[in-house]
Amino acid sequence: MSDNMKIHLKYWKQDGPTAKGFFEERTLDSVNEHMSFLEMLDVLNEELQLEGKDPVEFDYDCREGICGSCNLVINGQAHGPKAETACCQLHMRNYKSGDHITIEPPRAAAFPVIKDLVVDRSAFDRIIEAGGYISVKTGSATEANSIPVEKEQSDVAFDYATCIGCGACVAACPNASASLFTGAKIAHLNKFPQGEVERYNRVTAMVDQMEAEGFGDCSNFGECEAVCPKGISISAIAEMRKDYVKALW
Amino acid sequence: MPSLIKALKSQVGRKLMTGITGIGLMLFLIGHLLGNLTVFGSPDAFNLYTKKLESLGPLLYVIEAGLAFFFLYHTVLGVSIWLKRRKARPEGYDTYKTKGGPSHQSLASRSMIITGSVIFIFLFIHIASFKFGATDTVMIDGEPARDLRALIIEKFTTPAYAFGYAFVMLLAILHLSHGFWSAFTSLGMKHGEGSKKVQAFAYGFGIVLMLGFIFIPLYIYFTGGEGSLISY
Numbered sequence: 001m002s003d004n005m006k007i008h009l010k011y012w013k014q015d016g017p018t019a020k021g022f023f024e025e026r027t028l029d030s031v032n033e034h035m036s037f038l039e040m041l042d043v044l045n046e047e048l049q050l051e052g053k054d055p056v057e058f059d060y061d062c063r064e065g066i067c068g069s070c071n072l073v074i075n076g077q078a079h080g081p082k083a084e085t086a087c088c089q090l091h092m093r094n095y096k097s098g099d100h101i102t103i104e105p106p107r108a109a110a111f112p113v114i115k116d117l118v119v120d121r122s123a124f125d126r127i128i129e130a131g132g133y134i135s136v137k138t139g140s141a142t143e144a145n146s147i148p149v150e151k152e153q154s155d156v157a158f159d160y161a162t163c164i165g166c167g168a169c170v171a172a173c174p175n176a177s178a179s180l181f182t183g184a185k186i187a188h189l190n191k192f193p194q195g196e197v198e199r200y201n202r203v204t205a206m207v208d209q210m211e212a213e214g215f216g217d218c219s220n221f222g223e224c225e226a227v228c229p230k231g232i233s234i235s236a237i238a239e240m241r242k243d244y245v246k247a248l249w
Numbered sequence: 250m251p252s253l254i255k256a257l258k259s260q261v262g263r264k265l266m267t268g269i270t271g272i273g274l275m276l277f278l279i280g281h282l283l284g285n286l287t288v289f290g291s292p293d294a295f296n297l298y299t300k301k302l303e304s305l306g307p308l309l310y311v312i313e314a315g316l317a318f319f320f321l322y323h324t325v326l327g328v329s330i331w332l333k334r335r336k337a338r339p340e341g342y343d344t345y346k347t348k349g350g351p352s353h354q355s356l357a358s359r360s361m362i363i364t365g366s367v368i369f370i371f372l373f374i375h376i377a378s379f380k381f382g383a384t385d386t387v388m389i390d391g392e393p394a395r396d397l398r399a400l401i402i403e404k405f406t407t408p409a410y411a412f413g414y415a416f417v418m419l420l421a422i423l424h425l426s427h428g429f430w431s432a433f434t435s436l437g438m439k440h441g442e443g444s445k446k447v448q449a450f451a452y453g454f455g456i457v458l459m460l461g462f463i464f465i466p467l468y469i470y471f472t473g474g475e476g477s478l479i480s481y
Contacts, residue, residue, distance in 0.1 A: 010343075021340075023343065073342060075344055075346060076342055076343075076344035076345040076346035077346050077347075077348050078348075081348070083348065083350050102343055102344045104342055104343060104344070107338050107340050107341065107342055108337060108338055109336060109337050109338065109339055110337065172348070174334065174354070174359065175330070175333070175334040175337060175338075176334065176337035176338040177260075177337070179260070207259055207260065207261055208259070210260065211259060211260050214336070214337060215337055216330075216333050216334045216336075216337030216338065217260050217263060217264060217330040217333055217334070218260065218264060219264075219330060219358065219361070219431070220264075220353060220358070220427075220430070220431040220434045220435065221352065221353055221354050221358055221359075222351055222352045222353035222354070222440070223347055223348065223352045223353075223354050225350075225351045225352070225440070226347065226348040226349060226350045226351050226352035227348050233351075233439075233440045234351075234434070234440045235439035235440045237434075238434060238437045238438060238439050238440070239437075239439075240261065241261050241264070241265065241435065241436075241437050242437040244256070244259070244261040244262075245256075245261070245265065245437070248253065248256055
């Protein structure tokens, strides 16, 4: 076990949404390869606090890849170098001693920086509020087979439902588009009989809200799919577009 | 339900129309190339073809107006999407790297605005040179016609025209290699095996089409307009 990896960090510091941000650099001398990326940041913050300095703020909660709180852009890649891995599940064994790591917040006008690496992702909440729900009363859980759903449909819907709303798609998109998030949320509900009822109102309202939040256009770069910790396919965007067009008629 | 105008202005509508206009322009390019290849036909073939086009009269104006509309609409959408990205991410990254895998980020997809802008400027020079260029008059079927074939050979025997044209066509290959696949994705094509085939076809289509466009000026330049494919 190696616990003496030397890691050169360069991380973003910003006091508030309107403050001017800057990079700070620091070298950690005893990083353990078994640490998660966030645990490495914990070590950094311990060092900073022992010196009486402000810790670097970063978002986290579950640390097991399901809550979608963490969303760091590591060396220019949302959630770091590993595919289908949230940065809380990224381990330092993926780096070697002497590596330089740049950590930035997701950069998008719709995700204003709150402090350092923490951004305000409430734009996503407002997209959900616009139509990412089912307003009919579905009652308590019914017997699973009482509403027939094709296996293929339910599998695809489940894939879309795995979106944890971390915003990596926005962070990585060269246009800062939220199309994968919005598409996944729309498609996962539209695939089911319960969601079908409000299908077209949903797609219109959510696409409108996405636009109103100031996210960029989708240019089919597909980078969102590459960085998505759940590997959600950009087919979700195709589903959104098809439903949006159908909503016209 | 969104109104049609609102839908066209939406993110989905903008991308959809970029795809539809792009596909329209690609279809036009196929016709354009087939027309151009008549330069290798009989001595009169190209001038006969252009004379037939010009004899369409008002119908030709309608087609030209349609093409201009498609081209300008495509350009305006492309530029507006590019401008919007600057607004959506006012502060860029210090370090940015694609994660690869399923990503379609490539030289082609990242340079659409540059290749598109060059093609936009090229088009004005192209139209000024060939549509409005000064020509001699030849007799075709007993009637006077513009000797556009001679103009083409004259222009493409100058290095600036021949290589400039070929260079822009190379950029067009880049533009089409992302544009073709992207257009179908914008029209709702899902990402999967079928999409990979479309991507492969996109590269093939772009390359074959543009190699056709590149071949003509380079052949004329390197043979001084006197190659065996050109009959007099």
